[in-house]
Amino acid sequence: MLNGFQGPLWLVGCGAMGGALLSRWRAAGLRDDQVTVIDPAPKAVPAGFAGILVDSPDAASGTPRLVVLGVKPQMLPVVAASLSARIAGALLISMLAGVRTGTLANLFDRARIARIMPNTPASIGAGVTALYGAGLPAADMAMVEALLKPAGQTLWLEDESRFDAVTALSGSGPAYVFRFIEALAGAGEAAGLDAATAGALAMATVTGAAALAAQSGETPAALRLAVTSPQGTTQAGLDVLDGDGALSALLRGTVRAAAERSRALAAAADAAADAKAAA
Numbered sequence: 001m002l003n004g005f006q007g008p009l010w011l012v013g014c015g016a017m018g019g020a021l022l023s024r025w026r027a028a029g030l031r032d033d034q035v036t037v038i039d040p041a042p043k044a045v046p047a048g049f050a051g052i053l054v055d056s057p058d059a060a061s062g063t064p065r066l067v068v069l070g071v072k073p074q075m076l077p078v079v080a081a082s083l084s085a086r087i088a089g090a091l092l093i094s095m096l097a098g099v100r101t102g103t104l105a106n107l108f109d110r111a112r113i114a115r116i117m118p119n120t121p122a123s124i125g126a127g128v129t130a131l132y133g134a135g136l137p138a139a140d141m142a143m144v145e146a147l148l149k150p151a152g153q154t155l156w157l158e159d160e161s162r163f164d165a166v167t168a169l170s171g172s173g174p175a176y177v178f179r180f181i182e183a184l185a186g187a188g189e190a191a192g193l194d195a196a197t198a199g200a201l202a203m204a205t206v207t208g209a210a211a212l213a214a215q216s217g218e219t220p221a222a223l224r225l226a227v228t229s230p231q232g233t234t235q236a237g238l239d240v241l242d243g244d245g246a247l248s249a250l251l252r253g254t255v256r257a258a259a260e261r262s263r264a265l266a267a268a269a270d271a272a273a274d275a276k277a278a279a
């Protein structure tokens with residue numbers, strides 16, 4: 001619980017992911033008067049939020065104890081320029097895809113930095129967040145963990161280089177699942193169902209299967225076999241899904257492309273940090 005959490009906490013960027021985390025912090029008891037949201041056009045401030053809302057660090061008063069970065073990686077140089085002089089002494093937590101802690105250390109001239117990779121099921125407390133903070137004091141690590149627990153499961157990474165793969169799998173992963181639901185519904189329509197029925201069946205099938213996989217104690221492979229009658233309908237479908245390793249190849253390519261994009265975002269942020277150092 002975050003009832004006793006002492007801010008000030010500055011949330012810089014309150015869009016899809018920042019807003020989802022803020023809603024969970026509030027649900028866990030974080031008081032609005034501990035929070036300042038900094039965003040020129042906040043899209044996802046939770047209803048009823050009564051904390052401070054400003055459009056830039058210059059408009060925020062005081063000094064934060066904790067800063068959570070929730071802007072797009074491309075906005076990092078602009079944000080660092082306006083923010084770094086205002087947050088001396090604060091623990092900096094970044095959810096930015098790709099951007100490495102070393103880059104953030106250069107841009108913000110500080111050492112106490114944690115990196116996180118949440119995902120949007122966090123908005124209902126069903127997310128999973130990878131955490132990283134090499135060399136952080138134990139109290140900072142405990143604070144990071146306490147802030148992410150209300151969003152769902154947490155997992156500390158020892159090796160920051162694994163963030164690209166983690167981002168590609170669990171950070172982006174909800175979008176792959178949502179796309180699968182859309183595609184399954186579309187396939188049901190193509191097989192003769194009306195759109196509403198196909199959509200409802202696809203949604204219920206994916207949520208039900210995911211819940212069973214999470215709760216049954218069986219492996220996904222065992223659960224799959226339990227559906228698949230010899231020479232039955234499921235086998236006929238799986239033969240297409242897995243024909244020539246189609247599904248595995250598709251998902252390997254999907255995750256590889258997302259991880260490569262994470263590395264490219266990291267390189268762009270490095271270039272911005274180098275430009276700042278050279279200026």
Ligand SMILES: NC(=O)C1=CN([C@@H]2O[C@H](COP(=O)(O)OP(=O)(O)OC[C@H]3O[C@@H](n4cnc5c(N)ncnc54)[C@H](OP(=O)(O)O)[C@@H]3O)[C@@H](O)[C@H]2O)C=CC1
Pocket residue numbers: 012013014015016017018038039040041042043069070071072073075078079095096097117118119120171172
């Ligand atoms: N969405 C997701 O599923 C996940 C996202 N992330 C990471 O979280 C970060 C945010 O992503 P997401 O929430 O999707 O993005 P959004 O675009 O939804 O949110 C970013 C917010 O930051 C605002 N913003 C832009 N410039 C500034 C500025 N100078 N100062 C303060 N705020 C600013 C944006 O305003 P405007 O719209 O006007 O630009 C927007 O409201 C990214 O770095 C992403 O990599 C990590 C895990 C999952």
Ligand SMILES: O=C(O)[C@@H]1CCC=N1
Pocket residue numbers: 097167171172
């Ligand atoms: O698409 C993105 O770049 C972000 C990071 C992970 C999920 N959304």
